[in-house]
Amino acid sequence: MALRSLHHVSFTVTDIEKTQQFAEDFGLRTVEKSDNHIIMKTAGGDAWCYKAVRGERGFTGMGFLVENASDLEDAVRDHGATPVRKLETPGGGYGVTLTSPEGMKIDLVHGIEGDTPAEVQPELRLNTPASRVRFSEPQETRPLGPATLYRLGHLGLYVNDYKKNAEWFVNTLGLIVTDSMHIPNVPQKTVVGFLRIDRGEKFVDHHSVFLAEDKRSDLHHISFEAQDYEAQFRAHRWLGSQGHELNWGVGRHPLGSHVFDVWFAPDRYRFESFSDTDLVNNAHVHGHHDISKHEMDCWSDEPANKYFE
Numbered sequence: 001m002a003l004r005s006l007h008h009v010s011f012t013v014t015d016i017e018k019t020q021q022f023a024e025d026f027g028l029r030t031v032e033k034s035d036n037h038i039i040m041k042t043a044g045g046d047a048w049c050y051k052a053v054r055g056e057r058g059f060t061g062m063g064f065l066v067e068n069a070s071d072l073e074d075a076v077r078d079h080g081a082t083p084v085r086k087l088e089t090p091g092g093g094y095g096v097t098l099t100s101p102e103g104m105k106i107d108l109v110h111g112i113e114g115d116t117p118a119e120v121q122p123e124l125r126l127n128t129p130a131s132r133v134r135f136s137e138p139q140e141t142r143p144l145g146p147a148t149l150y151r152l153g154h155l156g157l158y159v160n161d162y163k164k165n166a167e168w169f170v171n172t173l174g175l176i177v178t179d180s181m182h183i184p185n186v187p188q189k190t191v192v193g194f195l196r197i198d199r200g201e202k203f204v205d206h207h208s209v210f211l212a213e214d215k216r217s218d219l220h221h222i223s224f225e226a227q228d229y230e231a232q233f234r235a236h237r238w239l240g241s242q243g244h245e246l247n248w249g250v251g252r253h254p255l256g257s258h259v260f261d262v263w264f265a266p267d268r269y270r271f272e273s274f275s276d277t278d279l280v281n282n283a284h285v286h287g288h289h290d291i292s293k294h295e296m297d298c299w300s301d302e303p304a305n306k307y308f309e
Ligand SMILES: [Fe+2]
Pocket: 154, 156, 221, 223, 260, 272, 274
């Protein structure tokens, strides 16, 4: 079974209208809407990536795009996935569903017809002491408003049992642990992992799934790619001006290197934008780190507590 990328996430939410307002301010675009559900996409060419249905607050699943239609059959035969079904969501396609050790629903999807991607805005050109590139010309001013988001890039999960879940994601979905963290001075007790999709020599994001052992078994955050940190700082200011609640950012993670900005959606699930992620391939050597010796933000002294409260 070969995964290509993370494709979607789904939730039950207590207020469809407020969720839509927040998500649109964050940068998602509405594709389909009724009184009881909403489906949204990024501007990067996906048919959809986010679905919310009215109900009690909850994370109801995630989905990965697979390389071949036959991967769906393989998942049914080898891993006990549900029978292949036609998808009713935008872009059509086919899917199956697996269940993780802690009961999370994981769809595998294929054959979804995407959309035309939005153009990338002009790249930032930075004058530095070593490199002068902009003459008699001001810096590009980005509009104040929702970020242009290009794709759902990764998500973070709280799990009760790191080892059991990491093994499942590795053995069933074929993910690879890029970096992990253990409790202080006990390398055998891993509690955090950053898992990437295995595409061999092809470079992929440092992680598509982040697992953190916790009393909760739930989604921690979803993360969408923005163009660069300039776009994130502008969106940060916009989200604040619209009365949304900041969780953490703008900052830069040491593991994965990406610049992050994290906001609370109405049901207090975390929405993150990221940019400038590390890309790794099968030449990457797994890093295993002592969690007590590892800061989580290169740009501030703020403790990471609020990121995990
Ligand atoms: Fe993240």
